[in-house]
Amino acid sequence: MRDFSPNSWEGRADAHSFYGFTDLPTVHDRGTVVLTHGTGPYVHDVHGRSYLDANSGLWNMVAGFDHPGLIAAAQEQYARFPGYHAFFGRMSDQTVMLSEKLIEVSPFGNGKVFYTNSGSEANDTMVKMLWFLWASEGMPQRRKILTRVNGYHGVTAVSASMTGKPYNAVFGLPLPGFIHLNCPHYWRNGKDGETEEQFTARMAAELEATIIKEGPETIAGFFAEPVQGAGGVIPPSRGYFQAVVPILRKYGIPVISDEVICGFGRTGNTWGCETYDFMPDAIISSKNLTAGFFPMGAVILGPDLSARLQEASERIEEFPHGFTASGHPVGCAIALKAIDVVMNEGLSENVKRLTPRFEGGLARLAEKKNIGEWRGKGLMGALEAVQDKASKTPFAASLSVSERIANACTDQGLICRPLGQSIVLAPPFIMTEAQMDEMFEKLEKALDKVFAEVA
Numbered sequence: 001m002r003d004f005s006p007n008s009w010e011g012r013a014d015a016h017s018f019y020g021f022t023d024l025p026t027v028h029d030r031g032t033v034v035l036t037h038g039t040g041p042y043v044h045d046v047h048g049r050s051y052l053d054a055n056s057g058l059w060n061m062v063a064g065f066d067h068p069g070l071i072a073a074a075q076e077q078y079a080r081f082p083g084y085h086a087f088f089g090r091m092s093d094q095t096v097m098l099s100e101k102l103i104e105v106s107p108f109g110n111g112k113v114f115y116t117n118s119g120s121e122a123n124d125t126m127v128k129m130l131w132f133l134w135a136s137e138g139m140p141q142r143r144k145i146l147t148r149v150n151g152y153h154g155v156t157a158v159s160a161s162m163t164g165k166p167y168n169a170v171f172g173l174p175l176p177g178f179i180h181l182n183c184p185h186y187w188r189n190g191k192d193g194e195t196e197e198q199f200t201a202r203m204a205a206e207l208e209a210t211i212i213k214e215g216p217e218t219i220a221g222f223f224a225e226p227v228q229g230a231g232g233v234i235p236p237s238r239g240y241f242q243a244v245v246p247i248l249r250k251y252g253i254p255v256i257s258d259e260v261i262c263g264f265g266r267t268g269n270t271w272g273c274e275t276y277d278f279m280p281d282a283i284i285s286s287k288n289l290t291a292g293f294f295p296m297g298a299v300i301l302g303p304d305l306s307a308r309l310q311e312a313s314e315r316i317e318e319f320p321h322g323f324t325a326s327g328h329p330v331g332c333a334i335a336l337k338a339i340d341v342v343m344n345e346g347l348s349e350n351v352k353r354l355t356p357r358f359e360g361g362l363a364r365l366a367e368k369k370n371i372g373e374w375r376g377k378g379l380m381g382a383l384e385a386v387q388d389k390a391s392k393t394p395f396a397a398s399l400s401v402s403e404r405i406a407n408a409c410t411d412q413g414l415i416c417r418p419l420g421q422s423i424v425l426a427p428p429f430i431m432t433e434a435q436m437d438e439m440f441e442k443l444e445k446a447l448d449k450v451f452a453e454v455a
């Protein structure tokens, strides 16, 4: 426990700010990193120290921390029309334009968009839409939601129920009717002698058995991230979506692609569902929708769900749901600019260009005897630490290996994220080759230091 003076930034942060998803002993020991500003992919703290942020903030600041075009878009919209809602048949011109743009860049050809302030609220909204829709079609019993273990869908009571992480048990969650299928992580969950194809077939068979056991007439929808992000950057096993989507179709279960991380270029295509070649019924977007410059989420409905929801709403006169700041004009103006920046200023090309270097760096570090696996897609990746490589035995949780690696990185001016036994990297799309090399060099030093201590 370090003694930070009550007047220090660390002391002041600890006195009156409550942290979420933060290891409190670490903060007490090391102090909060209090940041003042950012330049490109770097952030700077109150002591003048700089950090290369290899996580794009929280996956979202893909254009860096000082993009002039995004700042100008915000400033101009604040000067023009700084706020409005989207209730009672009114909405801002920016909201109209963003919906057009989102449908244009979606895989759907046609559809409708509904706005929220976050990814969690977008998932909650989608669940309410499904409940509303099925009830209005005479099937009020279709309420169960299928997701996967290690899926991350947010923290509100419903989206936390969808999230497949054990920490939600302290809240008495999940709520009834939220069912978690197994995580399609072949390296960790494949059985001895099982091929990846057999593993995928087993995941698909489990899905179908679950649907039959629960009763297809009780299931409202299936939600999946194309690559599980906050669960540890877990790409699906080969052929996973090709195996599960037809089963869901067979039972009339809507397929929702939670693209809050994968969306807008992270996996090398605009959407993760393009990377994995499946067509969802709706897409959930947030995080880099605004390149992190405004809190905003969106439910993007394909043509079938749009038409059915329209009909359901007309039957009872309205869809009784919405947030005060849904479709906020500043958020919409920023999102319009962010989509333009990512798609037309070379950022999505840079993701494709840098991916081989990124994968090469991960693969090289995975040769270390305490790295069991590297995995990833596009510019999201993870290295999983193990005590024993051959048997995939993890380090004892009490050693907090991934936290120590992340702390050793911070000491060298690199921010990356510990997740379970893994270290997660999600660099901003503006990263240069030299910055990527800096990232891997610093990470390697941190890995070597911590493995020397614990192995």
Ligand SMILES: *Cc1c(COP(=O)(O)O)cnc(C)c1O
Binding pocket: 117, 118, 119, 120, 121, 123, 152, 153, 154, 155, 225, 229, 230, 258, 259, 260, 261, 286, 287
């Ligand atoms: C972050 C995330 C969410 C939740 O978004 P918030 O804005 O934090 O509520 C939902 N789904 C996925 C896939 C996410 O990564």
